[in-house]
Amino acid sequence: MIKIVGIVLKVTGEVLLKACEDEKAREEFMKMADTVSKEKRSQIMSRIRGKWTKPEMFAHNYLKSAKVRHKMHPKEIPGRPDVLFKDNNIALFIDGCFWHKCPTHYRLPKSNVSFWRKKIRDNVARDRRVTRELKKQGDYRPVRVWECQLTKDFLRGLAETEAET
Numbered sequence: 122m123i124k125i126v127g128i129v130l131k132v133t134g135e136v137l138l139k140a141c142e143d144e145k146a147r148e149e150f151m152k153m154a155d156t157v158s159k160e161k162r163s164q165i166m167s168r169i170r171g172k173w174t175k176p177e178m179f180a181h182n183y184l185k186s187a188k189v190r191h192k193m194h195p196k197e198i199p200g201r202p203d204v205l206f207k208d209n210n211i212a213l214f215i216d217g218c219f220w221h222k223c224p225t226h227y228r229l230p231k232s233n234v235s236f237w238r239k240k241i242r243d244n245v246a247r248d249r250r251v252t253r254e255l256k257k258q259g260d261y262r263p264v265r266v267w268e269c270q271l272t273k274d275f276l277r278g279l280a281e282t283e284a285e286t
């Protein structure tokens with residue numbers, strides 16, 4: 122899979138790199154989990170974090186084309202949502218099926234089992250904490266969607282949701 126994308130990549134460049142990065146990021150992370158020094162690891166992680174995932178690109182491109190006012194990854198909002206809908210104050214989190222443990226697609230990797238179990242459990246705990254915090258604050262309504270359920274219809278629905286007053 123990665124290999125095929127790699128070949129096409131030479132033709133279309135950056136766009137496809139972003140398109141396959143979810144899987145790439147995961148592969149990279151797995152490789153380094155127990156072989157790479159701590160400093161090197163955080164270096165790699167910050168590089169991964171700086172890129173947009175495929176579902177994030179999808180959301181941004183669609184919202185832009187539909188002229189929906191939004192902001193990607195606003196730093197000032199707790200949990201740094203993936204998309205902030207500016208007109209109705211919805212904070213959308215697009216949860217990757219692997220990293221956030223989608224009930225349909227998550228599979229525990231076969232190696233480094235205890236590492237992954239903890240890593241994913243921590244992610245899920247953080248997701249819940251962030252959702253709770255936003256609800257408590259009340260400025261933005263948190264919405265979470267699995268990457269496998271992200272569609273244009275879903276995004277349009279969110280955009281058309283009335284602001285809570």
Ligand SMILES: [Zn+2]
Binds near residue numbers: 218226227267268269
């Ligand atoms: Zn899924």
